[in-house]
Amino acid sequence: NQGLLQVKNLKKYFPINKGLFSKTVGAVKAVDGISFSILEGETFGLVGESGCGKSTTGRMILRLIEPTDGQVIYKGKYIQDLPKDSMKKLRREIQIIFQDPYSSLDPRFTIADTIGEVLEIHNMYTRKERTDRILHLLEAVGLGPQHINRYPHEFSGGQRQRIGIARALALNPSLLVCDEPVSALDVSVQAQIINLMQDLQKELKLTYLFISHDLSVVHHICDRIAVMYMGKIVETADKKTLFENPSHPYTQALLSAIPVPNPGLATQRIVLEGDIPSPAHPPTGCRFHTRCKFVTEKCKKVEPQLKDIGGSHLMACHL
Ligand code: SF4
């Protein structure tokens, strides 16, 4: 199984410009050579602290921004090479659910207009069919016909995220990039939205790339998980392995900060020393070495590569 989507050695460097003539003086290596593949029908989690490059990765997959280097391969096709007309089709197949349901909906548009616009741009359905399609989508996300002509401000945060999901589903996508889809919601509402997403996944055979900083949420919804730190993937494993046997010191620290799903595990909290270094000047060698309690001289000089430590459990650490 090659997977529905493959990412190969993907990079995004943002230039740092200074002065009157915008001379480029360096680059922020937001994403610095990451690889993974997402299998059809699974939920693949991309986790890490804010600024680690997970949203930038999502945007490159959606082709909202172009990579500096590397490839995104969807259903066996290199998306950077696609001609314009195929690109439009691809846009239907890969959709996004945004973090903030407050700012991602235009306050001037009713729900019918918001979803109708998406269908119109892609020339899907006649005018009459469109209304049926919108009603069907609203029902699928737990809203009703009484909501169709209302404006975003008339809805709660959870309802707005349901509308965001309905909009993302309007074009029958296969892959949804979910960028912190529940982070802006109350905990009680989070569970409802996660459950809805899981039901929709089963029913519509969707594949999710689930981007989050919240390991409890990731534990709930993901099948496999990649942990990112400063533009790199430091560990990838299936959920059970990652939560029961985290191997990278950074993953261990992240996991120690949340209630442990397996009470048999050691639960001593590992406090990360120091701040995340500036992404414009990442540490040499292992990027985590300034915060790692196992750091050695080698760690400061040699960058550890991602290696299989058994059973598709990948890890990048000299230990
Ligand atoms: Fe820590 Fe060294 Fe492993 Fe990096 S390579 S995580 S510094 S032990």
Ligand code: MG
């Ligand atoms: Mg983000």
